[in-house]
Amino acid sequence: MSKVPDMSVAVAGVELRSPVIAASGTFGYGVEFEEIVSLDKIGAFVTKGLSREPMAGNPTPRIIETAAGMINAIGLQNMGVRAFVEEKLPKLRTIKGAVVIANVFGYTVEDCLEVIRVLNDAEGIAMYELNASCPNTSHGGMVFGTDSGLLYELVTRTKGASRRPLMVKLSPNVTSIGQMAKVAEDAGADAVSLVNTFVSLAIDVETRRSRIANVTGGLSGPAIKPIAVRMVHDAAKAVRIPVVGMGGIVRAEDAVEFMMAGATAVQVGTASYADPRAVENIANGMRKWCVGHQVEHVAGLTGAAVL
Numbered sequence: 293m294s295k296v297p298d299m300s301v302a303v304a305g306v307e308l309r310s311p312v313i314a315a316s317g318t319f320g321y322g323v324e325f326e327e328i329v330s331l332d333k334i335g336a337f338v339t340k341g342l343s344r345e346p347m348a349g350n351p352t353p354r355i356i357e358t359a360a361g362m363i364n365a366i367g368l369q370n371m372g373v374r375a376f377v378e379e380k381l382p383k384l385r386t387i388k389g390a391v392v393i394a395n396v397f398g399y400t401v402e403d404c405l406e407v408i409r410v411l412n413d414a415e416g417i418a419m420y421e422l423n424a425s426c427p428n429t430s431h432g433g434m435v436f437g438t439d440s441g442l443l444y445e446l447v448t449r450t451k452g453a454s455r456r457p458l459m460v461k462l463s464p465n466v467t468s469i470g471q472m473a474k475v476a477e478d479a480g481a482d483a484v485s486l487v488n489t490f491v492s493l494a495i496d497v498e499t500r501r502s503r504i505a506n507v508t509g510g511l512s513g514p515a516i517k518p519i520a521v522r523m524v525h526d527a528a529k530a531v532r533i534p535v536v537g538m539g540g541i542v543r544a545e546d547a548v549e550f551m552m553a554g555a556t557a558v559q560v561g562t563a564s565y566a567d568p569r570a571v572e573n574i575a576n577g578m579r580k581w582c583v584g585h586q587v588e589h590v591a592g593l594t595g596a597a598v599l
């Protein structure tokens with residue numbers, strides 16, 4: 293087939309030229325990667341999680357390598373939503389064709405609403421991704437995304453305040469991801485994204501201490517891929533809104549696998565640490581894969597697995 297495949301997909305009404313998106317926390321605020329990756333060539337990028345106030349994050353060590361992955365406990369370090377709008381967004385607006393997804397989090401619903409309000413007034417953002425994997429301090433630290441009642445409240449109120457499409461990023465540390473995806477959909481989410489990292493622990497047997505100062509951290513990378521693919525499949529069966537899949541994508545074939553499991557688009561996180569050009573390379577690789585497999589429109593791969 294010599295025809296150029298159509299690589300565009302739509303997520304919650306937002307048109308992306310490629311289904312491959314740079315995941316939150318692994319691509320800074322986008323501008324740092326400007327020299328390395330053409331932001332107008334990838335599907336979109338998600339900013340580092342933005343909070344109401346700047347945050348310093350956790351003490352070090354906060355990133356370690358594991359077999360086929362990494363554990364991080366960065367602690368959602370970020371410059372705060374106002375600094376992002378003032379210092380980073382104007383630069384991003386000058387990159388024609390860059391699609392910016394702002395990742396939002398907070399320790400109370402009010403915190404999240406305040407971040408959304410600040411972003412609502414700023415131009416140059418296509419969509420919000422609400423990180424439901426952080427603890428709610430007014431409910432004893434219980435993680436929003438692991439309690440269906442808390443998740444429902446967070447999503448309804450955030451959606452109510454949002455002037456842009458809202459994608460809800462689900463925690464994978466739950467018994468039924470399908471049920472949590474349905475809760476997000478019922479509460480008004482325009483899309484769901486998954487997975488965030490899996491809570492994990494690595495012990496240094498010489499010192500008998502955790503290898504991460506925070507004791508536990510989130511596992512990401514190829515080690516989690518088969519679990520993430522299964523969860524994307526479960527979520528896609530449970531909801532009608534688009535599912536954006538991620539977890540251990542390194543090669544174009546990994547991205548294709550997530551789409552066949554039911555994802556409309558995919559995100560790439562940890563792979564950008566080993567190769568800062570990973571997102572662009574995977575997007576190019578997917579196009580070649582489509583050419584080689586006579587796929588005229590990449591969107592046709594969504595849910596195409598025969599299971």
Ligand SMILES: Cc1cc2nc3c(=O)[nH]c(=O)nc-3n(C[C@H](O)[C@H](O)[C@H](O)COP(=O)(O)O)c2cc1C
Pocket residue numbers: 315316317318340341364366368395423461487488489511512513514516538539540541559560561562563
């Ligand atoms: C160092 C690091 C920082 C991250 N920071 C965030 C964050 O701020 N907000 C968020 O929603 N996810 C964050 N994530 C999770 C990733 O976006 C992604 O969901 C996860 O790593 C799984 O994908 P991967 O295996 O391709 O990395 C972070 C991941 C890593 C490795």
